[in-house]
Ligand code: PHE
């Protein structure tokens with residue numbers, strides 16, 4: 044195992060911490076014990092009773108509002124996380140997940156660099172943050188914590204089509220790095236994996252992890268008259284900026300996970316070129332061609 048210097052402390056072990064947004068937020072999580080691929084041990088025994096209890100309350104609040112707001116595929120799989128009163132053990136969860144879709148979850152100290160993230164996804168390994176938010180962050184936390192990563196992301200990894208989409212996304216990320224198109228691909232992730240809505244016979248439902256793990260945005264995204272809801276359009280999404288610390292001004296709606304997988308299967312090289320030429324759009328913009336819900 045090769046180790047790279049910890050740039051912040053000067054100590055020659057672990058990996059450099061990663062921060063969110065414009066970098067003025069201090070890093071959260073212990074990067075000193077991470078491997079070169081940014082994975083680390085979960086250290087389950089280190090969680091306190093207070094943390095298990097906070098996880099239990101987060102799980103309870105979120106589970107209660109899933110019916111009518113979350114997609115059926117998510118509701119069907121959320122029980123796979125295990126007993127809702129403890130922070131799950133990643134190794135036991137990985138065993139169940141591997142049997143279902145050949146994915147596993149791996150612990151990471153917190154946010155990791157894009158390239159490391161893409162590489163893990165391309166190998167069907169989903170990175171889950173070890174730390175849990177503080178009690179005062181019960182209602183809102185900007186950085187992803189263990190609750191967001193597990194509750195928000197892992198249930199849909201039990202769905203075969205979505206699971207394959209996530210792997211394809213990782214492979215596509217490694218390619219986007221070479222094409223210097225990571226910003227465009229990040230927007231696709233944001234508007235699908237994190238904040239995606241899906242149209243079902245029963246109405247709009249959430250499948251994005253950022254929504255599903257949010258106390259307030261789950262209901263807001265599906266039912267509020269305020270935000271825009273626009274039909275899936277790959278290049279439109281790649282042009283649309285987003286905010287990381289407020290409810291979204293726009294959500295994009297897919298018809299099915301098959302649509303998502305199929306629409307993202309072609310080579311993105313010409314797509315990135317057109318997106319660069321098309322220029323950026325504000326989060327709340329509306330174009331003549333938009334299919335509005
Ligand atoms: N088709 C994309 C490419 O060629 C890869 C990709 C697939 C990206 C799925 C995102 C999601 O770059």
Ligand code: FE
Nearest residue numbers: 187237252253
């Ligand atoms: Fe996330």
